[in-house]
Amino acid sequence: MTPLASWNDGSAKSAIVDFVDRVVRDVAPPERVAVFDNDGTLWCEKPAYIQLDFLIRRLAAKAAADPGLAREQPYLAASTADLGWFGAAITRHYQGDDTALKVLAAAVMSLHESMAVEDHAALVSAFFAEATHPTLGRPYRDCVYAPMVELLRYLEDHQFSCYIVSGGARDFMRPVTEAVYGIPPERVVGSAQGLKFTGDSTGHGDLLIQPTLDVFDDGPEKPVRIWSRIGRRPILSAGNSNGDDEMLMYSGRPDASALRLIVLHDDDDREFSYTAGAERLLEHAGAHGWTVVSMKNDWATVFGD
Amino acid sequence: MTPLASWNDGSAKSAIVDFVDRVVRDVAPPERVAVFDNDGTLWCEKPAYIQLDFLIRRLAAKAAADPGLAREQPYLAASTADLGWFGAAITRHYQGDDTALKVLAAAVMSLHESMAVEDHAALVSAFFAEATHPTLGRPYRDCVYAPMVELLRYLEDHQFSCYIVSGGARDFMRPVTEAVYGIPPERVVGSAQGLKFTGDSTGHGDLLIQPTLDVFDDGPEKPVRIWSRIGRRPILSAGNSNGDDEMLMYSGRPDASALRLIVLHDDDDREFSYTAGAERLLEHAGAHGWTVVSMKNDWATVFGD
Incomplete structure (x- = not known):
């Protein structure tokens, strides 16, 4: 070749x-x-970063299991597929306003708390086995x-x-x-x-x-x-x-x-x-x-x- | 074989x-x-740890270049080959007294401050090219x-x-x-x-x-x-x-x-x-x-x- x-x-x-x-x-x-x-x-x-899609799905799954969470951000945005909220959190961070990004980061940090690294790896593998790019198809x-x-x-x-x-x-x-x-x-x-x-x-x-x-x-x-x-x-x-x-x-x-x-x-x-x-x-x-x-x-x- | x-x-x-x-x-x-x-x-x-010998030599070299230092620990012990001082610092640490170990750690942390990693590697190589075990000969x-x-x-x-x-x-x-x-x-x-x-x-x-x-x-x-x-x-x-x-x-x-x-x-x-x-x-x-x-x-x- x-x-x-x-x-x-x-x-x-x-x-x-x-x-x-x-x-x-x-x-x-x-x-x-x-x-x-x-x-x-x-x-x-x-x-958006592929990893963000994974995290949004994980946030939505957590909110589905605990409906009270779905009224709070970032779970609300994740549950309603409001991608604009996530984009705005990142955009505002670069403009000097960290408020939303901190809310997101705290939720992300706790998403897999106390999970064994091998169990986390299995979640990632399951994501890549099925997840599809939103516009490239x-x-x-x-x-x-x-x-x-x-x-x-x-x-x-x-x-x-x-x-x-x-x-x-x-x-x-x-x-x-x-x-x-x-x-x-x-x-x-x-x-x-x-x-x-x-x-x-x-x-x-x-x-x-x-x-x-x-x-x-x-x-x-x-x-x-x-x-x-x-x-x-x-x-x-x-x-x-x-x-x-x-x-x-x-x-x-x-x-x-x-x-x-x-x-x-x-x-x-x-x-x-x-x-x-x-x-x-x-x-x-x-x-x-x-x-x-x-x-x-x-x-x-x-x-x- | x-x-x-x-x-x-x-x-x-x-x-x-x-x-x-x-x-x-x-x-x-x-x-x-x-x-x-x-x-x-x-x-x-x-x-003693081989690394401790390297560090003692480096402390002694620093004190030789800056004689005022040689009156302070751990430079004094390094300059006079007082290995007992180093052994006691470690022993006392395990007994709950960190005083001497902290003095030693602070000096060690500053030994190679602002040195490029490659220059530090060259010092280590020079040490191993010549340094000999104190009792095994x-x-x-x-x-x-x-x-x-x-x-x-x-x-x-x-x-x-x-x-x-x-x-x-x-x-x-x-x-x-x-x-x-x-x-x-x-x-x-x-x-x-x-x-x-x-x-x-x-x-x-x-x-x-x-x-x-x-x-x-x-x-x-x-x-x-x-x-x-x-x-x-x-x-x-x-x-x-x-x-x-x-x-x-x-x-x-x-x-x-x-x-x-x-x-x-x-x-x-x-x-x-x-x-x-x-x-x-x-x-x-x-x-x-x-x-x-x-x-x-x-x-x-x-x-x-």
Whole structure:
């Protein structure tokens, strides 16, 4: 099979192929570390994060089991499919008003309180087995970008180790990343709630989810978590929003080559078109010569069919 | 070569071989996760943690560069090689008096403040290139237990993934684990100071060490960090002190087999003999049928020569 067949010929594809050729010549395999943002970089993040759909369904299920809750936010919005309430909570947060987002965050933190991590993983797997994208009309698990999955395989064929480093929840991604990306759970870094070990008198124990935020893996936290998890500096990184800027800056040393990829959402026909939230990243791309990948021009297909 | 040649025939060796035979038959390779404590399990921890020797040398170097400091603790003790002061600080901590340990911890936290993680790694590498164990008369890098290194290779030969999960500092272990254990940095979990990303106007950035504790990877925190890093429950675990108890409890599910190994230091001739700090672990071993490895009886050699 032709390498990167779902990429059109052009500067982005050339930059990838040329970089990998140099790496194979110059960089020892253990140092071939590549990191990928997830939402908007590996899978679709519009009209809302896939994880938000999961959380809304969980909030609605909780309200269905406890009808008194359904009169309060965010359960009311979840129960009535009022997606505008959730969008407004996030929009207002960026405008400096955290009121609704705090109500949402508190409800989300308590959603899986005291649940064992394996039971939570089963809920996520059940979601991905059936949930469908609201406008693309395909299962969420088929909303991954085929050219990026092809890039993961191309890099692995050249002895790269590929990691996901996302602001999304680590334990929301892990149950599905092996199936949709070929990335095993130990290569998934993301945001996380606190966990607490509890043991019993038979010598066994479980990890229970706590109603606290352990880490929000975004912006300057991304390079911190990369070092914590990998202990190496990536030489290739890919992102699509301002929250990926520091991860791309941390990739490569000043005296060595690195490849920094930015997925530009400019394809309203096949996916979505937006740059909101990517302003700083795109400015840095221009200033520092990072590689912008146009979904419209550089990808022969978006979803692989 | 005979598998596990540096292990004497006996119940510990049989338990390992029988377990691995079952795993090869019953467990898919990605689920073959093994976790190992480091101090006292993979390398020698007496008469003091190897990391403490590194820190004392660093404190002494700081005092030499700033003689005013040498009048204060812990710099005074470090400069005069007063190891008793450090031992007493730790002993008093376990007796409920944290005064000296807090003085020590504050000095340790500030030792590498604002240093880039790669520069810290170079200091650690320089230490291991020359530092020698105070009583065994061998370089620290040769104070690793040969039977345990052999066990790591035996497990890897059967498609296990082996991780270190230590209360010791992650970034103190990583520069040397590949050389002494064949364990790469991405498979090393440990305690850590805070890190902060700092970027510059050329589009590059570094991670700088902060004077804060990010995580103390001991006791109930070990299973939490294992899940955070690996996302799978180990099926084999090895430790030697109470701080490993929860990690061993978290290994395996109640309905599936797991192997839990405890390194018992009972060999005053070849290494050291002590059970202080392992009381609860040994009690659990007896109650739950965990496998105790006697250094004296189960190991044909300790350091491989």
